[in-house]
Amino acid sequence: MTQAPDPRLRTAMGLVLLACVPGLLALLWLQGWGVLFNLILCACAASASEALLLKLRGQQLLPSLVDGSALVTAVLLAAALPPYAPWWLPVLGASVAIGIGKQAFGGVGRNLFNPAMVGYAFVLLSFPLQMNHWPGPIPGLPESLQLVFGNASIDAWAQPTALDGLRHNRSLTVEELFARHPGFGIIGARPGEWVNLAFLLGGLFLLQRKVFSWHAPVGLLGGLLVFSLLGWNGSGSDSNGSPLLHLFSGSTMLAAFFIATEPVSGPKPALARLLFGIGAGLLIYLIRTWGNYPDGSAFAILLMNLAVPSLERLAMRRQQAAS
Structure with a gap:
């Protein structure tokens, strides 16, 4: 007898996909056709990997293929990848994320780590050159197809991101960076500030629909805000960046509302979720400021996944002490 998919899981995954729409539209508008190619390639690879591995494990295909979890993983991974990476990179990343x-x-409900971030970290560590090419002027459709599926070099279109520019700056003040560097916008990265606002809108929608609680996203954003404020050393050439720059650059809002809130790999008690978010915010700031990677959201979430058992034990002890 075929097991029916969990309707609650399907509803939650459907709401998450709906909440991703503003951010995906912003990415598509500001970064071009490569975003759509990433979405299609990740979705196809994730679904195919899911079906193949379920078949090899002798599991029923229908429940897992239609519950939406693989598609959510694919969408979150696609949103984090460079839009003009070669076609095999999103395919490999999505396959690793699912596999x-x-x-x-053991499948949905059993993963210890956030699947999308596992795939992202794998391709980032394995192919750093391809993962650090971000578009400058948006190429048209023919150029986009050549970049993704052909052998064209992206160097003609690539530019450093705002976080890259801040890390490697040695001579310009922050004001001069905003005025001269193409990766900077009004308060954060261009186009990252608008993408972050769009994912913030989607995250607030999920909060309103009670898909998750406020603890993890508020903890992450609050932790990043506090630690970037404490580490803010002005606007000179050695600046670590203002709190607003960190909040509206990179994948901050995507990490806060769509990655840190993943219910399976995250902690269950409210206090543990809050501490999980605060720890992720701290790690994002530390990696951005002193690490080898300009963003660090994926590594921050994966490291906090390792800390989940300890956070849950701490929360349980606090709860028992208070009762």
């Missing part, structure tokens, strides 16, 4: 991040632990 190692999800099915290796």
